[in-house]
Amino acid sequence: MPIMFLGPPLTIIAAIYILAAVLPAFLLLRYIYRQDKVEKEPIGLLLKLLAMGVLSALCSILLERIGQRILHLVAEPGTVTFVLLLAFVVVAMVEEGTKFYFLRRATWNNPNFNYRFDGIVYAVFVSLGFAAYENIRYVMSYGLSVALPRAVSAIPGHMSFAVFMGLFYGRARLCHGWGKERACRRNLRRAYVSAVLLHGFYDACAMIGTTASMVTFLVFVALMFLTVARVVRRESERDVPV
Numbered sequence: 001m002p003i004m005f006l007g008p009p010l011t012i013i014a015a016i017y018i019l020a021a022v023l024p025a026f027l028l029l030r031y032i033y034r035q036d037k038v039e040k041e042p043i044g045l046l047l048k049l050l051a052m053g054v055l056s057a058l059c060s061i062l063l064e065r066i067g068q069r070i071l072h073l074v075a076e077p078g079t080v081t082f083v084l085l086l087a088f089v090v091v092a093m094v095e096e097g098t099k100f101y102f103l104r105r106a107t108w109n110n111p112n113f114n115y116r117f118d119g120i121v122y123a124v125f126v127s128l129g130f131a132a133y134e135n136i137r138y139v140m141s142y143g144l145s146v147a148l149p150r151a152v153s154a155i156p157g158h159m160s161f162a163v164f165m166g167l168f169y170g171r172a173r174l175c176h177g178w179g180k181e182r183a184c185r186r187n188l189r190r191a192y193v194s195a196v197l198l199h200g201f202y203d204a205c206a207m208i209g210t211t212a213s214m215v216t217f218l219v220f221v222a223l224m225f226l227t228v229a230r231v232v233r234r235e236s237e238r239d240v241p242v
Contacts, residue, residue: 025135029124032121051129058133070085087207101124
C-alpha cells in the first residue's frame with residue numbers, strides 16, 4: 001500500500017515561519033539602505049552589523065534573565081512599579097545597551113563611517129538584526145498568528161528606536177571629526193538614552209495592558225513612526241561628511 005503524504009515537509013513549514021519572521025525586517029532594511037543616497041555602505045559591513053544584532057540579542061537574553069531575577073527581589077510582581085522597572089531597566093536598558101555596545105565596536109573607527117547618515121544606517125542594521133532573530137524565536141514559539149502583529153509594531157518599533165540612536169550617533173561622529181569631544185560624548189549619551197526612553201515607554205504601555213495604556217500605546221506608536229519617517233527623510237537629504 002502506498003504511503004499517503006498528509007502535509008508539507010517540516011523543512012517547508014520551518015521555511016515559511018522563518019520567512020514570515022524575517023520579511024518585515026528585510027523590507028525595512030531595504031528602505032533604510034535606499035535612503036543612504038550619497039554613498040552606499042559595503043555589503044560586507046552591513047552583514048556584519050546584522051550579525052552584531054543577533055549577537056546583541058543573545059547577550060540580552062542572558063542579561064534579562066539575570067535582571068528579572070533581581071527585579072523579583074526588589075519589586076512585587078504585578079504592580080505598576082514592577083512593570084515600569086521591567087520595561088525601562090531590565091528590557092530597554094539591556095537591549096539598547098547591547099545594541100549600542102556592538103554598534104560602537106563595529107563602526108566607530110571604521111573608515112566607511114564617513115557621512116552623518118551612516119550612523120542611522122548602522123544603528124538600524126544592528127537593531128533589525130536583533131529584531132529579526134527575536135521575531136524568529138517568537139514565530140517558532142507561538143506560530144504564525146504573532147507574525148502580523150509583530151510585523152506592524154515590534155519590528156518597526158525596533159527600527160524607530162534605532163533611528164533615534166543613529167541620529168545622535170552620527171552627530172557624535174561628526175563632533176568627533178571636528179575635535180569637539182565634549183559634544184561628541186553628549187551626543188553618544190543622547191543616542192543611548194533616547195533609544196532607552198522610547199523602547200521603555202513602548203514596552204511599558206504594552207505591558208500594563210489597560211484600556212488607557214493601549215490607547216496611549218497606539219497614539220505613541222503612530223506618532224513615533226511618523227516622526228521617524230520625517231527624520232529619515234530629512235537626514236538623508238541633509239547628509240554631510242564627518
